[in-house]
Amino acid sequence: MFSRLSLRYRIALVIFLLEACMLGAVLAVSLQQSHRIAADFNADSQKASLDLLSNLSVTALLTSEYTDYQLYIDDVKKQPSIERIVLVDSDQRVVASTHVIDVGHKMSDVIQASHPGWQVSTVNTAAGPLGTLAVQFSDAALSKSYKHTRNLAIGIAISGMTIIALVGLATGFALTRRLGRVTDAARLLAAGNIKARSNVSGSDEVALLSRSVDSMAEAVALQQHKLQEQREYIELLLNSTAEAIYGVDTNGICTFVNPTCLHMLGYQHESDLVGKPIHELIHHTYPDGTPYPKEKCAVRLSVLQGQTCHNDVEVHWRADGSSFPVEYWSHPMYKDGNLIGAVVTFVDISERKQSELELLRFRAALDSSVDAIYLIDVQKMKFVDANRAGWESVGYTRAELLQLGPLDLAADYTRMAMTHEIETLLKTPADSAVIETVHHRKDGSNFPVEISLQSLSTHSGSHDSAQLLVALARDITEHKQNEEELNRLAYYDMLTGLPNRLLFNDRLHRAALDAKRRGHYVALLLLDIDRFKVVNDTMGHVAGDQLLREMASRLKSSVREGDTISRLGGDEFALVFADINEVRDVAQLAQNILTRLSIPMEIDGREVFSSASIGITLYPSDTEEVDTMVKFADSAMYYAKEQGRNNYQFYSQEMTTTAQERLRVESNLRRALEREELFLHYQPQVEIASGRIRGVEALLRWHDSHGRHILPGQFIPLAEETGLIVPIGEWVLHQACQQLKRWHNAGYSDMTMSVNVASRQFKDPRFAQLVLRSLESLNIPANCLELEITESVLMENSELILRILNELKHAGVNLAIDDFGTGYSSLSYLKRFPIDRVKIDRSFIRDLSSDSDDVAIVKAIIAMSKTLRLRVVAEGVETEEQLALLRGEGCHGFQGFLFATPMPENELSDLLHRHAPAIKKSI
DSSP: OGGGSOHHHHHHHHHHHHHHHHHHHHHHHHHHHHHHHHHHHHHHHHHHHHHHHHHHHHHHHHHOOHHHHHHHHHHHTTSTTEEEEEEEOTTSBEEEESSGGGTTSBHHHHHHHSOSOEEEEEEEETTEEEEEEEEEEOOHHHHHHHHHHHHHHHHHHHHHHHHHHHHHHHHHHHHHHHHHHHHHHHHHHHTTOTTOOOOOOSSSHHHHHHHHHHHHHHHHHHHHHHHHHHHHHHHHHHHHOSSEEEEEETTSBEEEEOHHHHHHHTOSSGGGTTTSBHHHHHSSBOTTSOBOOGGGOHHHHHHHHTOOEEEEEEEEEOTTSOEEEEEEEEEEEEETTEEEEEEEEEEEOHHHHHHHHHHHHHHHHHHHOSSEEEEEETTTTEEEEEOHHHHHTTTOOHHHHTTOOHHHHBOGGGHHHHHHHHHHHHHSSOOEEEEEEEEEOTTSOEEEEEEEEEEEESSTTOSTTEEEEEEEEEEOHHHHHHHHHHHHHHHBOTTTOOBOHHHHHHHHHHHHHHHHHHTOEEEEEEEEETTHHHHHHHHOHHHHHHHHHHHHHHHHTTSOTTOEEEEEETTEEEEEEEEEOOHHHHHHHHHHHHHHHTSOEEETTEEEOOOEEEEEEEETTTOSOHHHHHHHHHHHHHHHHHTTSSOEEEOOGGGOTTHHHHHHHHHHHHHHTTTTOEEEEEEEEEETTTOOEEEEEEEEEEEOTTSOEEOHHHHHHHHHHHTTHHHHHHHHHHHHHHHHHHHHHTTOTTOEEEEEEOHHHHTSTTHHHHHHHHHHHHTOOGGGEEEEEEHHHHHHOOHHHHHHHHHHHHHTOEEEEEEETSSOOOHHHHHHSOOOEEEEOHHHHHTTTTOHHHHHHHHHHHHHHHHTTOEEEEEOOOSHHHHHHHHHHTOOEEESTTTOOOBOHHHHHHHHHHTHHHHHTTO
């Protein structure tokens, strides 16, 4: 009941009760004190009355007997304070009493029968005790006075309590009014109104309480504002994070989700997940489709155990029934030390799984590669990764290899070069490089490799920021062996082991350059074995080969170390002697050679005598043109044969009887274009596999004003030397293109035209534009024109020539090397220049059926061309035997007398017409 009252009534009631208790206590004490005073007063009165009676009794006894006492008692009893008087004699019998009926009775009977309150005293006389006087005083007056006093006190108490109650109630109202404002403010705060304030003024305790409440409200408001900001920030984080997040309690019930989680799982509202068993909704099945029991759920177990869980081999299921691979983390949540659940974050790793699958496939592909692939950290110069071939090729395990770097695999003598190549790659604009080096295996062995380096930059286009290198290392042991074999086939004579014509030309050029720098002579000796054909025809090719090998052996023993001996073909040899100081030294050397060669030799049990004719020319006294040295030496050799063989002859002006003729030819050649003495013949080029005419080669011919036929070998070299080849070449190109256009118009639209181009023409920077304008003006496809260049053009190796060739190639013009094998045939040139076709020189085809060296050279050229993906055409094919051999080696095409000689345009048109079905079948 008390608890239901408001505070102000409680305060008033308490004050009232407290004051009532205090007033009652005071009243009780006052009444008790009044009663005690009245009792004392009554006792005193009784004693005084008793003494008076005693005195009166004494007086009365002096005057009369007991009868007088009765009178006295009757008179005394009139006093209001005396209720009863009894006089007892010595025998304890009543002799006088205020009640007559008491006389004669025992005192004990009278006193026991009446009310208590007796006062007894002994009445003495002179003669001694007379008796006993007993007086019973009446308390009626005292009781009346006590009741009056009590009623007055009660009235006063009621009035006081009423006044006190009113004062207490007023005090309570006054006090609780201010406390009420504090209470109201507190109640509003409790209800969530953080703006409520009591605002009680003053300096008393209520005011202090009010200010405390208001301060607390301010603190609560500030704290709630901070909490709201934190909540909004946390909610923003949860809503903005790319990871899906949900909460789960210890019973597996979802407690919250963020928007990303809803989006990933395909749900619309939080209520779709919150409050529901999360495992049954999103985690009920393994990736393979088998059920995933809740009791085995990794998240569930981690929640119950209060442990962190990480998993990336499971899937979550969307609302539409589809699944996706996830990686999730489960972290336990505690509150006041008690486990209440867990928070789970997960991400969709579909792309990562796909990338991992692709990476596994890529890794498998890399590991299946026979080439070693390395990833190199440039800063540390250490391997970051490698494929299987990468570590197996050098004999290490993968772990061992990743402790090494590229310089650890490089052979000692190649490390400096390897470092230089890597530094150059990182400093230059190029982002890749190809180098050849040597790798060092764990067992100590070495093997050659070709390494393709590719830089990977952290910033596109910035080579200074390159951090990684990808290195693809290919074991080129077999390639090197093949290259050495090809080099041997290409540069060495198979029969004698001597350098062939290609290497001879290189050695001769090098010797000439060195002699020019040092001021020495170079002697070139061309040697032809006398009557070799007789031995070859009479004793057979085996005996002829044996003779050539013996001659080569004797030549080797006749020269100094460092000099070059070469077999140019057939029975023709060449000797290059460098560092010649005196001409007589050359003559002595030539004589020694003749002496050694003239010694008889035994072949197949028969003694064979042989000799040689030698032609000698000197550089630079005879000529400073290396190519001319060969011509001069050849002239001298033929002059030696004319002199009876078995001798040597130095080149001299007297032995060149054609010098004046050369001048005359040059003079007439300058006017040949004006006089329209030049014309073209065309020789078909036939595809070996199909027998079809695929194209023609334009060949320059000259009939001078006197009707004489001048051979191309006589005037074309002269035209090149004098520079006349440039205008003549332009005329040839224009005429050939016009004729090609006429054949295209005639229906042979697949026909191609091959035109020879001299090196002097390539020195004109406008040459490429000249060719392209000719094609454009006649509307001829660029791929129908093929330009044939000699190896001497490539030997110049100038940037201008490379630019022109690349420009023509880019436009679609085909490029071929003419007379391949007679010059400096370098594999590096074939790789560098954009060549489409190789034409084997007729000198190798001429003796193809009888010369094993020529066979070996032709095979080497075809094999090399196939390796470089070049087409091969053989020139000068005249026999079916030659064609059969070429067909067997896979040669693509040929031209020569076997099919047709060079002919005028009208004759070739007739030939095309006769072969029209075969030709047009390919059109």
